[in-house]
Every structure is written in C-alpha cells, then in structure tokens.
Amino acid sequence: MLAKRIIPCLDVRDGKVVKGVNFQGVRDVGDPVECAAEYTRQRADEIVFYDITASYEGRGVFLDVVRKTAKKVFVPLTVGGGIKTVDDIRETLRAGADKVSVNSQAVKNPRLIKEGADIFGSQCICVGIDAKKIGENKWTVYINGGRVDMGLDLIDWVHQIEQLGAGEICLNSIDADGTKEGFDIPMLKAVCDNCNIPVIASGGAGKINDFAEVFEKTGATAALAASLFHFRELTVGDVKEYCRNRGVIVR
Amino acid sequence: MIAIIDYGAGNIFSLKNALDFLELPCELVSDEKSIRSADALILPGVGAFPAAMEMLRSRGLVDVIRDEAAKKPFLGICLGMQLLFDKSYEFGECDGLGLISGEVRKMDAPGLIIPHMGWNKLEKLNDCPLLENIGMEEYVYFVHSYKAHCGDENIAAFCEYGGRVPALVYDGKTVFGAQFHPEKSGETGLKILSSFGGLIW
Numbered sequence: 001m002l003a004k005r006i007i008p009c010l011d012v013r014d015g016k017v018v019k020g021v022n023f024q025g026v027r028d029v030g031d032p033v034e035c036a037a038e039y040t041r042q043r044a045d046e047i048v049f050y051d052i053t054a055s056y057e058g059r060g061v062f063l064d065v066v067r068k069t070a071k072k073v074f075v076p077l078t079v080g081g082g083i084k085t086v087d088d089i090r091e092t093l094r095a096g097a098d099k100v101s102v103n104s105q106a107v108k109n110p111r112l113i114k115e116g117a118d119i120f121g122s123q124c125i126c127v128g129i130d131a132k133k134i135g136e137n138k139w140t141v142y143i144n145g146g147r148v149d150m151g152l153d154l155i156d157w158v159h160q161i162e163q164l165g166a167g168e169i170c171l172n173s174i175d176a177d178g179t180k181e182g183f184d185i186p187m188l189k190a191v192c193d194n195c196n197i198p199v200i201a202s203g204g205a206g207k208i209n210d211f212a213e214v215f216e217k218t219g220a221t222a223a224l225a226a227s228l229f230h231f232r233e234l235t236v237g238d239v240k241e242y243c244r245n246r247g248v249i250v251r
Numbered sequence: 252m253i254a255i256i257d258y259g260a261g262n263i264f265s266l267k268n269a270l271d272f273l274e275l276p277c278e279l280v281s282d283e284k285s286i287r288s289a290d291a292l293i294l295p296g297v298g299a300f301p302a303a304m305e306m307l308r309s310r311g312l313v314d315v316i317r318d319e320a321a322k323k324p325f326l327g328i329c330l331g332m333q334l335l336f337d338k339s340y341e342f343g344e345c346d347g348l349g350l351i352s353g354e355v356r357k358m359d360a361p362g363l364i365i366p367h368m369g370w371n372k373l374e375k376l377n378d379c380p381l382l383e384n385i386g387m388e389e390y391v392y393f394v395h396s397y398k399a400h401c402g403d404e405n406i407a408a409f410c411e412y413g414g415r416v417p418a419l420v421y422d423g424k425t426v427f428g429a430q431f432h433p434e435k436s437g438e439t440g441l442k443i444l445s446s447f448g449g450l451i452w
Contacts, residue, residue: 001411003390010350040437045370052349071268076392076435096264121298123394124262150300166396167366208415220426221369251370251390 003213003251004243005045006236007200008229010035012081013052015061015229033068039177039229040073047073048101048170051081063095070096080128080170084150089116093124102239103128104143107150107157110164113219117165125164126200129157131187132174139187144148146174154160154187155194162195168226169195172202176193178208183223192219200224211239253277253292253448254289256316256331258306263295264311266328269434273441275448283315290451291323296330300339300355300397306348313348318324320350324450325426329395332420334427341397350426354403360413366396370392371418371431372408374440381429381446391418391429391436391443398430419443 008147010017010032017030036047049069051062059082064229066079079092080101089100106113106127117127131148131154139154161169171191173184181200201220205211211223228234240250252271257263257279270277272395277293280286286447293437307313319325327335336347339355356425358365370390373381385408393410407419407427419430427447433440 001365001372003372005369043437046285070265072272074269074272075437075442076394076432093262096268098262098265122396123297123368168368173252196364196365198364219364221364247395 001249003045003249005200005244006211007046007224007248008044008236009048009050009224009226010230011052011226012062012065013243014058015065016134020054026128032065033072035230036069036073036077039236040075041093043240043251044075044236045222046076046078048078048080050101051079053082054177062181063091066092066095066097078126080126084112086112086115086119089120090188098221099124099168101126101128102197103130106161107141107143108201110160113161113164113166117167122167124131124166125166126168126170128170128172129154129173130172133187134230135137137186137190139190139230142174146177155190158187158195166197168198168200170202173204176204177202179204180228182206182210183220185214185217187221188214188218198222208234208239208242212248215243215248216246252289252360253279253291253293253451254285255293255295256286257281258303258310258312258381258428262297265432266295266434269441269444270448273448274446275444281310281312283311286312286315286319287318291380291447292319292325292329294325294327294331294334296328296334298330300333300341300347301343301345303334304345307334317348317350318358320426321424322446325350325383326447327428328434329430329432332430333397333399335420335426335428336399336401337421339397351401351420351422351428353405355397355399358396358398358413358416363413366394367416368394369413370436371412371416373408373410373418375408376403376406376423379419379427380450381419381421381427381443382407383446384442385439389439391431391439393418393431395430399428400436
C-alpha cells in the first residue's frame with residue numbers, strides 16, 4: 001500500500017532558511033543543507049525548498065544550495081519559488097531538484113504547466129495553489145504569496161491543472177495558514193473529490209492530531225508543514241508514529 | 252566503472268549523486284564504445300516511452316544495449332525499467348528493448364490516483380541479488396503512470412497499488428529493472444544500488 005507522505009518545507013532566502021509567520025517577522029534560522037539532512041534522518045518522505053529570494057544573485061546562491069543538498073539527501077526534493085519559464089524549470093532540475101512547484105506563474109501563464117509536463121514529464125510538475133474561502137463550498141485562487149485575488153474558481157482551476165498535465169497539486173489554504181488550528185478539511189476534500197492526481201495538504205498544521213485527521217477525512221496523499229517542524233515543536237518521526245498508531249499507513 | 256547511459260531522457264544527476272555518495276565509480280556515457288567497455292550499465296529515464304526509444308535509436312544505442320545487457324550487470328530505472336520489455340502502449344504501440352518478456356500499459360483501477368507517487372512497500376516474490384539486504388518492511392519511492400505486465404518468474408518484488416505492480420524485475424541472469432527510484436529511496440534505495448555495485452566489485 002502507498003504510504004501517506006509527511007513533507008517538511010523550508011523557506012530559503014539568499015541561501016538561508018527562514019520562516020515567516022503569516023509572511024511577516026521572518027527570522028534566520030539555519031543552513032538549508034543541514035536542515036534537509038536532519039529531516040531525512042527523521043524519515044521525511046520528501047523535502048520542499050521554497051525560494052523567496054528576490055534578486056538575480058540570490059537565485060544563483062539558491063541553486064547552489066539545491067546542488068549541495070542533492071549530493072547528500074536521497075529522498076525527493078521539490079523546489080518552488082521564482083520559476084517563471086521552461087528554462088527556469090530546466091535549470092532547477094539540472095541543479096538536482098526532482099520536481100518543481102509553480103504557483104503564481106502557472107495562473108498567469110497556464111501553458112507553463114503543459115510545456116513543463118511535455119518536456120520534463122508530468123511527474124516533475126507540481127502546481128502550488130493558494131486559495132481562500134468566499135462562500136459555502138466556494139473558494140478562489142490567489143497569487144503573489146496570497147496577496148492578489150484572481151477571481152478564479154478553485155475547482156475550475158484544479159480541473160484545468162489536471163488537463164494541462166500537472167503531476168501533483170500542493171493546496172495551501174490562506175484561511176488556515178499560520179493559524180495552527182488544523183488543515184482546511186472542507187477545501188481539501190472538495191479538491192481531492194474533483195481530481196485524480198495526488199494532492200498535498202498545506203497550511204494550518206499545529207497539532208499532531210491534525211496530520212492523522214487530514215488523512216482520515218480527505219483524499220490527500222501527503223501533508224506539508226514548515227514552522228512546526230522547523231522550530232521542533234514536532235519531529236517528522238513523532239508525526240509518523242502517531243499516524244501509524246491511528247492506523248494511517250506511513251513509511 | 253558503472254556507465255550511466257545518458258541519452259537525453261531523465262534526471263541522471265540524482266543517480267550520479269547517489270553512486271558518488273556510495274563511492275561507486277561511475278560515468279555518464281552516450282557512445283557505443285563506453286557502453287561496451289563498462290563493467291556495468293544503468294539505463295535511467297523519465298518521460299514518455301516512444302520518445303525515449305526514439306532517442307536511443309537516433310543515437311544508435313539499441314543494438315549495443317541489447318548485446319551488452321546479456322554480458323554484464325544491467326539496471327533499468329523507472330522508464331528505463333519499462334524499456335526492458337517487449338512493448339508499451341503509451342501513445343500507441345511501441346517496441347521496447349525486448350530483454351524481458353512482457354508489456355507496459357497504463358495503470359487503471361476505479362478511483363486510482365495517477366501517477367502512483369510516493370513510498371510503497373516492497374513485497375518479495377523471487378530471490379534476487381539486489382534484495383539480499385532488504386527486510387520485510389522496506390519502502391521505496393515510486394512515480395509512474397504505466398506499469399509492466401510480465402510473468403511472475405521475472406518479478407523479484409512487487410507493491411500493491413490498484414493491484415500488483417512489478418517493482419523490481421530480474422531475468423535471473425544480468426538484467427534488472429526497478430520501477431521505483433533507488434536513488435531517491437533513502438537508505439533502502441542506497442542498499443539496492445550498493446548491491447548492484449557489489450555484482451562487479
């Protein structure tokens with residue numbers, strides 16, 4: 001049986017790990033290569049690096065971090081942030097990433113999903129979505145780190161993403177993100193029920209029970225968290241042991 | 252020296268990183284002479300079956316791979332494993348390398364999420380030198396949408412995903428194929444690659 005994946009995410013700026021709480025008060029807490037290796041020791045199923053570097057020079061430093069990580073971390077590595085073109089995807093995969101995550105740029109230019117999937121294979125194109133509730137069972141898609149409402153219906157976008165050949169969706173709830181009150185179960189359920197590709201749950205994890213709950217109540221095949229793991233409130237190992245005891249299959 | 256066949260399809264860097272980490276001498280090669288002189292061969296690959304076969308064909312590598320696979324340890328990974336079979340039905344019928352008899356078809360079961368992406372448990376079926384150090388509860392990382400259909404005698408290990416999925420195939424002699432990515436399967440994957448290296452050193 002396929003195991004549910006637990007995925008720690010590291011936000012990286014200028015080659016260093018940071019984590020913004022609600023995108024504010026970013027603080028510097030370490031070397032991404034070391035953090036990724038530590039997560040692997042905790043049996044993380046994948047590692048996500050999210051590049052929040054703004055400058056061109058910073059991008060080079062970031063790709064160097066990816067390169068160094070790929071030499072000592074032998075679980076899948078996904079890289080998101082700043083990917084705008086097919087050339088960016090190529091450069092990121094060549095640095096050692098196994099998948100790229102595209103978010104705002106995919107909304108602005110959905111062809112990027114199709115071109116990426118056609119050239120590099122669906123398996124390496126993950127589409128990140130930031131969405132917010134606007135009514136009963138209705139959500140819209142935001143871009144630019146959750147700042148701009150595109151007025152695009154979430155479920156319509158999910159259908160489009162699947163059609164374009166994405167291999168996976170990472171669904172982040174803007175309402176749940178940073179609250180630590182659990183994943184956005186209704187939104188995840190709606191998306192999982194409307195697509196046939198893997199969905200990673202993101203945003204809202206605060207307690208160990210949240211992970212078991214998202215797997216019990218939705219079709220999500222993976223759950224992602226950042227600060228929770230980064231500040232060692234929980235380890236990946238703790239989460240897995242708890243899930244296993246609740247009857248969720250984990251590695 | 253292990254030759255990683257670089258024919259334009261696939262993330263060969265991860266594989267090279269894993270072999271380097273294990274200190275197994277390896278090189279990326281794309282010419283007949285290097286393939287013939289290598290001690291062992293790895294055929295990686297991601298993407299579509301017909302495109303990959305065409306890339307092997309246009310580089311004139313099909314016959315040399317068929318010859319050499321019978322003479323020295325040969326490991327196909329992911330799409331490289333699927334290429335070992337007689338044919339695939341990805342985007343129409345397409346002939347493969349024919350090193351192990353069987354076919355490759357789209358995975359299909361009601362409600363099955365495709366691709367099969369993530370860690371799944373290896374269930375051993377037949378003896379295989381690559382599984383000697385692998386226990387009963389070991390998981391490896393898969394990402395694929397098509398799977399092999401072949402005889403049980405060629406299945407060293409399978410996993411369950413909408414039915415039985417051949418995970419590691421073996422011709423009983425020199426040809427091995429891993430549907431999963433050993434280079435991305437943590438300690439378990441490294442043990443499998445190390446056992447492959449052990450076939451020559």
